[in-house]
Amino acid sequence: MTDPNRPTDGPFPTDGASPTDGASPTGATPPADRARRRSQSWFAGADKTGFFHRSGIKAMGVPDRMFDGRPVIGICNTWSQLAPCNAHLRDLAQYVARGVYEAGGLPLEFPVTSLGETLMRPSTMMYRNLASMDVEETLRANPLDGVVLLAGCDKTTPALLMGAASVDLPSIVLSGGPTLTGRREGRQLPSGTGTYEMYDQVRAGTMTPEDFVGAEACMWRSNGSCNTMGTASTMASLVEVMGMALPGNAAVPAVDARRRTLAHDTGFRAVELVREELVMSRIVTRKAFENAIRLNAAIGGSTNAVVHLLALAGRAEVDLALDDFDRVAAGVPLLVDLVPSGQYLMEDFFDAGGVPVVVNELGDLLHREALTVTGRTLGENTEGATGWGSPVVRRRTDPLQENAGIAVLHGNLAPDGAIIKPSAATAELLEHRGPAVVFEDIDDLRARIDDPDLDVDADSVLVLKGAGPKGYPGMPEMGNLPIPAKLLRAGVTDMVRISDARMSGTAFGAVVLHVAPESAAGGPLSLVETGDMIELDVPGRRLHLEVDDGELARRRAARGEQRPAGSGGYMQLYLDHVTQADSGADLDFLRGRRGSEVPRAGH
Template sequence: MMAPEDPGSVRRSQAWFGLDGKLGFVHRSKLYNQGYSASMFDGRPVIGIANSASDLAPCNAHLRQVAEAVKRGVLMAGGVPFEFPTISLGETLMRPSAMQFRNLMAMDVEETLRANPLDGVVLLGGCDKTVPAQLMGALSADLPMVMVTGGPMLNGKFQGCDAGSGTHVWQFSEEVRAGRMSREDFAAAEACLSRSAGHCTTMGTASTMACLTEALGLSLPGSAAIPAVDAQRNRVAEQAGGRIVEMVEEGLVPSSVVDRRSFENAVRVNAAIGGSTNAVVHLLAIAGRAEVDLSLDDFDKLAADVPLLVDLLPSGRFLMEEFFYAGGLPAVIRELGELLHTDAATVTGRCLGENCADAPNWRTDVVRPRAEPVHEAGAHTAVLRGSLAPDGAVIKVSAASEDLLRHTGPALVFDTIEEYHEQADSPDLPVDASTVLVVRGAGPAGYPGMPEIGNLAIPKKLLDAGVRDMVRITDGRMSGTSYGTVVLHVAPESARGGPLSLLRTGDRVTLDVPGRRIDMDVPDDELQRRVSGSAPAPTKPSASTESPAPSETASGYEWLYRTHVRQADTGADFDFLVGRRGHGVPRRHL
């Protein structure tokens, strides 16, 4: 772990810019072509701005302007800003899944910080995977850091009503399939849901991770909910630029900020805001990089007494714009009070409680008082175990149908999401409202990258009959903007030989959320026959029980990913990166 610097000691950047002779000449000389003067290299804090702006990641495209505000703050505080690009991950365009590249982006950030003359860094991220990836990389490097998230879009507006990105997409698409919405209206809604720069307007994964970064103490108070196009977004970016210079002078590194208390706060805040199930896999990975002991079961235990306070889609009614106007995350933190470790450190240099002590709540219909919650304690992301998921699975209780939280029905098993899509609209699909839909081969190694396919479209014959929800199970993920009774992140995944690979169409599956169980009713001797291959081959629609093999055309990175990715219950990071936080020391120069 990197110990806090003596403010009077030589800065890290001076191992480059403070050198005499040829090396010092080379390090300084090329930068003069950008108009820098010699005073820029006299020992001032050198601040990196890790920018994930990209036209291929629409949630992050506006971060170019945000970076300019950070630079102003750095310069005003007496630092030297150096903006640099990182990989950018946009869930809307990347295939097979942006999640496959989260660890690659984390490596990109970590190694760029290690390899360059930087004393501290401001991270700029917006879309779902960019925020956890940048946090993972920066925590591994352990240089002073502040995160500035990109902020949500302005509320979508469609036919005179608010419409939330993500959540209403799933709703509208089902309405089209059911014949209750025209394709012309569906096409018109595309632009109506995306009115400005920024990420999703619901409490999806992007909004969730922005809030949890603030709860961890790694971004400035009140910054998570500011809309992307609000001038306050640039003002807080400027403040972050000034604060990172102070942090370098104070020697305040991430390992001095985040600890077990920080992560317990984040887990509880996730329950209070109705956060995304994806937060589970991301927080586990971030904790691994921070060398903090956090387990899957902690998400259930720590949230058990936390009510749902934030009334936002997909678990409630409102959108992120209203959340900001209500007071944002500080209002939630103040309302949670003693349920949090208010003495936990933050990048401000003050503790979490001090940051939010006077936080107002301007709209108690959006951020509810604890005495009048959206849901009583227990509506959080629940952790399930059982014969189908011995290492765990998760379900978002607040987004599920209450009548399905205890359910037994026959499984209808598909080996790929593509196979399900081919058959979902068939009138001959052997399915009714009691059926448990299962799609496997969607885990970290199997797909690869845990795609967001868990919120399976309801089969058309059931839609036509008025069915709007049914139990669905997968070893993949679902969008944080989604809803429904969906069991996710089943571990071990089918591609790694988990019990899900042995499930067959017709097997009885029991979901018992209050009992925290997910089981298949198959005798042990039959399971052994299936393991040994002596049982009869399964029939369609389950085509095979074999784990998908890596493609012969897989890229080098895909091979690395499939070989080294861990399971969802531990965060799906690479096995060789967990618990290897370094000092960020300069590389040797041969």
């Protein structure tokens, strides 16, 4: 019996239009273009292989007409109940699928490794590269012509972008959006940042442990990522200014109905990207990275953006170096008054117009001619965006800070560089000289930091070793070392802290991070001893250990070579191949684009 839904001209029709095509302003797709699509290598054949592939999809209730050559769009979903920030992405995926169907495409959702900051140990950063491998290989191994990348929590955005960049299909990002504003006892409670502040109050004896626990339910009032300008909101903002997401992607709250509308529109646009053959490499260019670096300064974005953008550039084959973050952002003012560099939260940023308003205010500081996933330029996307006079986004003539870029430091303590975020630090500590108080690893830190007999004062420089890419392993967010409890009780609120670790985007302080090479790789940080004098000179971009070369050589010889030992599995692979922070802490063999060539059939 003939299937009434099957087109009369066989498994791959030549009329160029499906029953639902025509929604795209680009019109129907010519037969030759349809034949070039990757998905047709799976679905167009009239042989047993084509039968096998179509039959498997039909088992999910997909009608025969969906194999007529229309674009097949993957919905790459990082949903997981182990990643509470992303727990609503299941819902958003359904709206993405609606948009794909409306535009005449076939959506196929698939899961990849989900990375949640709230639960994973030893560090989500260790698994960012694993998730990127999951994305890359899933895209290449399946009948996908384009992909929507559903991301939310900190590492999911760079992981998905890194994997997609190595394949280079038409790709578009949909972020999960920030959680609602937390409130406690009539005050706004910033997620992440509030945790650090309240825990310090507990350690100082000004807040009870019971009150601290009571605040847990007040901080996150919904699914979604941190409501501060932490790493999640930073990366969502950067993918928007890089052109990889639709305008407004960064700031719409996770549970706002307009996030669902954005999901629908993202799915619709994904189909058009395939028809226009607008692949990721045409968008993620050097100009896009420079726009991201400058926007990161203007929004007071996370230091984590440095290591993620460096890793993404390696995948995208774009020439980008650590020092570019200082040079490119020179002169960019801090315009967005958000925690931790300011006082407002992401809902306020959304009400103020979000990233498009900042883009317009930055004006000629950005490459406004850069291409985006809309098919238009960045400048065209944001034309007319206004903040309605909101105090959240300041004018260039009245910034919160004149020069807000991340500072890249060099010196004998960081030969390959280290970074600090001046906008989140106490200004008086940006030029500082003091004696080191050294912690050999995180266990040593936890054991001694609140010891009342610890020889430390406000002028001391806290130094943590063993927290870099190899040393922890996984480069955890422990760079903002806690201030000793006895100093908190004395009213000290900030100190110079130095490590090879990272710092949460929600954290703050005069914290030097990403010291390279790390101590576990034999970097000079491994040689620092308590009592050594350290000079931090942020205006001079200098980090100097006041110990002569002869003494350092003696210490190195006495220390000997120390290599972190793996235990097999992914951790062993990671330790054997992870690069240092100054090149993105990616796995060395993952750098570059490997393309989207269709693999040989397996049946």
